[in-house]
Amino acid sequence: MTQKKNTVTIGLIQTSVSEDIAANMEKAADMIKKAAKKGAQIICLQELYRTRYFPQAEKKDVARLAETIPGDSTDLFSGMAKELGIVIIVPIFEKAGRDYYNSAVVVDADGKLLDTYRKIHVPHDPLFYEKNYFKDGDAGYRVYKTSYASFSVLICYDQWFPEAARIATLKGADILFYPTAIGLIKGTLPLDSWDDAWETIQRSHAIANGVHVAAVNRVGEEGELKFWGGSFVCDSFGKVLKRASKKNEEILIGKLDLSKNKEIQESWGFLRNRRPDTYGLISNTGK
Numbered sequence: 001m002t003q004k005k006n007t008v009t010i011g012l013i014q015t016s017v018s019e020d021i022a023a024n025m026e027k028a029a030d031m032i033k034k035a036a037k038k039g040a041q042i043i044c045l046q047e048l049y050r051t052r053y054f055p056q057a058e059k060k061d062v063a064r065l066a067e068t069i070p071g072d073s074t075d076l077f078s079g080m081a082k083e084l085g086i087v088i089i090v091p092i093f094e095k096a097g098r099d100y101y102n103s104a105v106v107v108d109a110d111g112k113l114l115d116t117y118r119k120i121h122v123p124h125d126p127l128f129y130e131k132n133y134f135k136d137g138d139a140g141y142r143v144y145k146t147s148y149a150s151f152s153v154l155i156c157y158d159q160w161f162p163e164a165a166r167i168a169t170l171k172g173a174d175i176l177f178y179p180t181a182i183g184l185i186k187g188t189l190p191l192d193s194w195d196d197a198w199e200t201i202q203r204s205h206a207i208a209n210g211v212h213v214a215a216v217n218r219v220g221e222e223g224e225l226k227f228w229g230g231s232f233v234c235d236s237f238g239k240v241l242k243r244a245s246k247k248n249e250e251i252l253i254g255k256l257d258l259s260k261n262k263e264i265q266e267s268w269g270f271l272r273n274r275r276p277d278t279y280g281l282i283s284n285t286g287k
Contacts, residue, residue, distance in 0.1 A: 011040030016220030082111030183227035210265035
């Protein structure tokens with residue numbers, strides 16, 4: 001029996017970011033409109049799309065950059081989503097009461113705001129001092145059953161953890177979106193050592209879970225970081241379908257055949273042949 005095609009067209013918005021948060025929002029809106037004209041039904045912006053990557057400073061007062069939900073970004077993009085009939089993934093610096101999160105809002109094609117995803121794996125390394133700014137995500141992994149597809153959003157550092165990808169898949173995601181702000185620290189390993197590992201780990205999630213993966217990264221230099229772009233989308237066996245420039249702003253459009261997910265999952269049996277009874281150590285938080 002031939003599997004019926006289930007296709008969706010996605011758009012990834014890869015940009016450089018200025019100090020002007022209003023201009024950054026306007027640029028994103030303009031690129032979203034262009035992506036929609038190219039046929040994109042689900043459009044994803046990069047991590048912290050509206051601000052420069054401020055966590056490279058160990059301590060900095062950035063409260064003025066945060067926004068609430070609803071807020072400026074959601075007000076703009078919910079209207080656009082409804083007008084254009086598209087789904088938009090909007091990663092922002094969220095203020096919720098006294099707490100701050102690295103978050104992603106999903107706006108469905110009717111303009112409705114779906115539940116917010118808050119980044120669960122928060123790094124704390126030189127030039128990536130995120131724990132000084134963001135509280136750990138507190139709402140678990142989400143699957144968004146939108147007008148065009150069911151997907152999860154996992155933010156940047158989440159992409160290095162196979163557990164997150166597996167849980168999202170088991171909950172019903174057909175696509176894993178990874179909005180990202182990752183760059184090369186000047187004077188360290190050459191770029192090809194870093195971006196190859198970054199792409200490889202995400203493609204491995206596609207293979208291990210039989211789902212499509214879409215990663216979107218920023219470009220440009222900010223302080224001591226040089227962001228390498230390279231946004232890409234791969235199919236459910238890790239084949240890269242489209243890849244963006246490592247230097248330039250770009251709208252990447254990819255057409256995905258989600259019916260291949262089930263074909264891969266059934267033929268390789270990675271989900272069917274799991275042994276959860278042997279995985280206790282993974283969730284053991286003791287010493």
